[in-house]
Amino acid sequence: MSATPHDTVGRDTTGDAIPGGYRIHMMLCAGTDCAGRGSYRVKEALEREITRHGLSHEVAIGMSGCRGHCGQGPVMVVNPGEIVYQGLSEHDVPRLVQEHVLQGRPLQERVHTLPPQTGTVPLISEIGFFGKQRLLVLRNRGIIDPEVIDDYIVRDGYRALSTALSTMTPEEVIQELIASGLRGRGGGGFPTGIKWKTCREAPGHPKYIVCNADEGDPGAYMDRTIIECDPHAVLEGMAIAGYAIGARKGYVYIRNEYPLARECLEKAIADAREYGLLGENIFDRGFDFEVSIHRGAGAFVCGESSALMASMEGRPGEPRAKYIHTVEHGLWDRPTNLNNVETYANVPPIILRGAQWFTSIGTGDVSENPWGGSKGTKVFSLVGKVHNTGLVEVPMGITLREIVFDIGGGIPKGKKFKAVQTGGPSGGVIPEELLDLPVDFDQLTRVGSMMGSGGMIVMDETDCMVDIARYFIDFLIGESCGKCLPCREGLTQISTLLNDICNGEADEHTITLLEELSNTVKECSLCALGGSAPNPVLSTLRYFRDEYEAHVREKRCPAGVCKALITYSIDPARCTGCTLCARNCPQDAISGENKKPHSIAVDLCIKCGICRDVCPHDAVIVH
Amino acid sequence: MPKLKIEDLETIAARRTKAMTVGQGAGRVKITVHLGTCGISAGAQRIKAEVMRLVQDAGISDVTVTSTGCAGYCSREPMITVQVMGQAPVKYVDLDEKKAGLIFDRHVLEGSIVEEYALGIGSEHTA
The missing domain is CATH 1.20.1440.230 (NADH-ubiquinone oxidoreductase 51kDa subunit, iron-sulphur binding domain)
Incomplete structure (x- = not known):
C-alpha cells in the first residue's frame, strides 16, 4: 500500500474526478455483513468528526454496495488511492481522521490487503443492469428475509418510528416530509407532506390511513415486489403517517391477485403486533396504531381514491366528483390519507436520514415549493422488448436512454427501438427523439405521458x-x-x-x-x-x-401487425425448403416440395405468424 | 413476547446480526434463495428444496439456507446468492436443479466460484 491520499489528489483509481470537488472520498460498504457490523454507525461518527475539524467541504462520505473487498466488516474504501479499511468501529474514527485526513497517511492497523484477484466474474455494481440503479425503497431487497421481523430491525427497522415518536412532534414529521419534496409514487405526484398536513388539519374524527396496493396497470408490479421484499417498511411508513396525522387505524387495500404479497403482509402485521410495534401505546409513547388488510377484487378503477374508499365501504367501486377531497371526506366520510405502497416505503429513510439527504437525490429545487422538483428515486418495472426485464430503482433525473439501453440492455434480436410507454393505460408513448429526457414527474407530463405508478413498456419496430x-x-x-x-x-x-x-x-x-x-x-x-x-x-x-x-x-400497417392490412409470403431466395413452416401451419396453407422454395396460399392464410416465428432463415415476409 | 421498548431495537439488532452474519451465527456459508412471485414462477421453490436436500445429504451443519425477495433481475430467475466466509457474496442466475447441485459441490463445499453460472460478485448500490 504505497499510495497516500495526497499522491493523486482529486481523482479516484478509475481516473474519474471525485465528485463535488472534494479532496477525499470515503465510501462505507452498505452490504449485508458490513451494515450488520455497524458501517452506518461508523459513517455517522466519521461525519461528526469531519465536521468537528471543519473539513466537510474537503471530505465526502458516502455508502456504497458491496464492492467485493470483503474482509472483516465494516469495510471502507477511501479514494484517491483505493485504500481499503476493514474492521472499523466508531472508536477508530478520531485516529483515522487524524492519520488519513490530516497527516495524509493511511491508518495502517486497519488497512485491508486484498487477496490477488482471480477469475473473471464481474462486480454486481458494475453490471449494466445494476450499475445505474440506486436502492432506497428497495434497500433491503435480496438482503433480508421479508418474513423475519428481526431482519428488518437489523437494517434499522422501526428506528424511524421510534425517532418520530420520541423526538419529533407530528408537525415536525410533516415539516420534514414537506422539506424532503417526496411526491406521491402512485402516479399523481402530489407532495406527500402537503397531503398529510391537509389531512391533519381537516376537521373530523377518527382519521384513517390507507395504503393503496391496488396495482392494476398491465405489466406493472412495483408495489407487489416492494411488499414481498420489505413489508415492514410499508407498515412503518404507515405508522409514522398515523402519528403525524393523528390517526389510529390504517388499512392496506391490496388486490387479491397478489397472494404472496398479502401473506407476507399478514405475517408482518402479526409479527409487528407481537412486538408491540403495532397496537396500543407503541414504545410507551401514548400512540396507538393498528393495520388491517382489505382485499380488493382487482378492479383497475379502485386505484382511484374515492372508488377505492367506496369499495372498502362495501359499495360499488365507483369514483365521485373530486371537488370534495378524500383527505377531508374519505373513508366513512372521515378525513383519510391515501398513499401508495412505494410512498410509504420512502418515509422511514426520510425520517431517519433527514430531508436534506433525500433532496440530494433527484431533480429540481423543492426548498421553496414542494412541486419544484422530483426528489429521491423511482421504482419502475421494465418490461417489453428489452433484454433485461425486471424491477429497477433509479434516481429521479436519469434519462430514458439510460434505463432502456444501459439498464435494460437494449432491444433484443437486433430490432430497432420505437417507443417506451410510461404510466400504464393512463400514460403515453415516448418516441426515440425524446430518449434523453430526464425522468421526473414534470418532464414526463410535459411530453404527454406521465410518471404513473412506474410501468415502463419498451416497444420495437414490430409494434404498431x-x-x-x-x-x-x-x-x-x-x-x-x-x-x-x-x-x-x-x-x-x-x-x-x-x-x-x-x-x-x-x-x-x-x-x-x-x-x-x-x-x-x-x-x-x-x-x-x-x-x-x-x-x-x-x-x-x-x-x-x-x-x-x-x-x-395507403391501407398499410408499417409495423406489419394489423391483420387486415398485411399479407404473408415466402422469399424464394431465402427459403431452403426445410418444410418447418408447412408442418407448423394450422391451416395447411403452405405448400412446396422438400428442399425447394415453399409458397403460402393467401386465401387460406389466417395471418397467425407461426411460419414467421418458426422459420430459421427469416424467409417469411410480411407486406 | 413482551412489548418492545425503544432500547430493545438495539438488542434485537445485535442478536440477529450475529445470526445473519457469515462466520458467526449463519455458519461458514449462507445460501439465499430469491423467492419473490417472479422467482417462484421461474422455479425458485424447487431450487430451494434442492439446496436444502443437498445440505441435509451432505450432513453438514455450517451452512444456512434462507430466502429473500426478488433482486429485480426477473428475466434471469431463479437466482441464488452464495456467501462463503471471508469472501464477497456471489449471485448465480438462470438456475435449475442440476446447476444448483454443481454450485453446491464446487462453491459451497470447495469454496471456488462456478464462473459459468455466476452473474457477479458483491452487492448493489444503495442510495
Whole structure:
C-alpha cells in the first residue's frame, strides 16, 4: 500500500474526478455483513468528526454496495488511492481522521490487503443492469428475509418510528416530509407532506390511513415486489403517517391477485403486533396504531381514491366528483390519507436520514415549493422488448436512454427501438427523439405521458402504434365503472374508430374524429381513469401520426401487425425448403416440395405468424 | 413476547446480526434463495428444496439456507446468492436443479466460484 491520499489528489483509481470537488472520498460498504457490523454507525461518527475539524467541504462520505473487498466488516474504501479499511468501529474514527485526513497517511492497523484477484466474474455494481440503479425503497431487497421481523430491525427497522415518536412532534414529521419534496409514487405526484398536513388539519374524527396496493396497470408490479421484499417498511411508513396525522387505524387495500404479497403482509402485521410495534401505546409513547388488510377484487378503477374508499365501504367501486377531497371526506366520510405502497416505503429513510439527504437525490429545487422538483428515486418495472426485464430503482433525473439501453440492455434480436410507454393505460408513448429526457414527474407530463405508478413498456419496430392504442383503450373499456357517459360511451366509440383504422376501413376524417372524441373524453370524464384514458391515443397521434396516416391513406400497417392490412409470403431466395413452416401451419396453407422454395396460399392464410416465428432463415415476409 | 421498548431495537439488532452474519451465527456459508412471485414462477421453490436436500445429504451443519425477495433481475430467475466466509457474496442466475447441485459441490463445499453460472460478485448500490 504505497499510495497516500495526497499522491493523486482529486481523482479516484478509475481516473474519474471525485465528485463535488472534494479532496477525499470515503465510501462505507452498505452490504449485508458490513451494515450488520455497524458501517452506518461508523459513517455517522466519521461525519461528526469531519465536521468537528471543519473539513466537510474537503471530505465526502458516502455508502456504497458491496464492492467485493470483503474482509472483516465494516469495510471502507477511501479514494484517491483505493485504500481499503476493514474492521472499523466508531472508536477508530478520531485516529483515522487524524492519520488519513490530516497527516495524509493511511491508518495502517486497519488497512485491508486484498487477496490477488482471480477469475473473471464481474462486480454486481458494475453490471449494466445494476450499475445505474440506486436502492432506497428497495434497500433491503435480496438482503433480508421479508418474513423475519428481526431482519428488518437489523437494517434499522422501526428506528424511524421510534425517532418520530420520541423526538419529533407530528408537525415536525410533516415539516420534514414537506422539506424532503417526496411526491406521491402512485402516479399523481402530489407532495406527500402537503397531503398529510391537509389531512391533519381537516376537521373530523377518527382519521384513517390507507395504503393503496391496488396495482392494476398491465405489466406493472412495483408495489407487489416492494411488499414481498420489505413489508415492514410499508407498515412503518404507515405508522409514522398515523402519528403525524393523528390517526389510529390504517388499512392496506391490496388486490387479491397478489397472494404472496398479502401473506407476507399478514405475517408482518402479526409479527409487528407481537412486538408491540403495532397496537396500543407503541414504545410507551401514548400512540396507538393498528393495520388491517382489505382485499380488493382487482378492479383497475379502485386505484382511484374515492372508488377505492367506496369499495372498502362495501359499495360499488365507483369514483365521485373530486371537488370534495378524500383527505377531508374519505373513508366513512372521515378525513383519510391515501398513499401508495412505494410512498410509504420512502418515509422511514426520510425520517431517519433527514430531508436534506433525500433532496440530494433527484431533480429540481423543492426548498421553496414542494412541486419544484422530483426528489429521491423511482421504482419502475421494465418490461417489453428489452433484454433485461425486471424491477429497477433509479434516481429521479436519469434519462430514458439510460434505463432502456444501459439498464435494460437494449432491444433484443437486433430490432430497432420505437417507443417506451410510461404510466400504464393512463400514460403515453415516448418516441426515440425524446430518449434523453430526464425522468421526473414534470418532464414526463410535459411530453404527454406521465410518471404513473412506474410501468415502463419498451416497444420495437414490430409494434404498431395504432394497435397499442387499441390495446389500452380495450383494457380501459373493461375497467371503466360506467358511471359517467364520456368514459363509458366515449371509450367504446374510440375503440370502434381504432378498429376501423386497423381494419383499413377508415379515412382522413376518422383521425380527426378520433382526436376530437379523445379530447372530449379527457375533458368531460368524472375521474382520472376517464380523464387520462385517451392518453394512449393522443400520445401515439402526437408522435406517430404517420403510422395512423399510413393505415388510412395507403391501407398499410408499417409495423406489419394489423391483420387486415398485411399479407404473408415466402422469399424464394431465402427459403431452403426445410418444410418447418408447412408442418407448423394450422391451416395447411403452405405448400412446396422438400428442399425447394415453399409458397403460402393467401386465401387460406389466417395471418397467425407461426411460419414467421418458426422459420430459421427469416424467409417469411410480411407486406 | 413482551412489548418492545425503544432500547430493545438495539438488542434485537445485535442478536440477529450475529445470526445473519457469515462466520458467526449463519455458519461458514449462507445460501439465499430469491423467492419473490417472479422467482417462484421461474422455479425458485424447487431450487430451494434442492439446496436444502443437498445440505441435509451432505450432513453438514455450517451452512444456512434462507430466502429473500426478488433482486429485480426477473428475466434471469431463479437466482441464488452464495456467501462463503471471508469472501464477497456471489449471485448465480438462470438456475435449475442440476446447476444448483454443481454450485453446491464446487462453491459451497470447495469454496471456488462456478464462473459459468455466476452473474457477479458483491452487492448493489444503495442510495
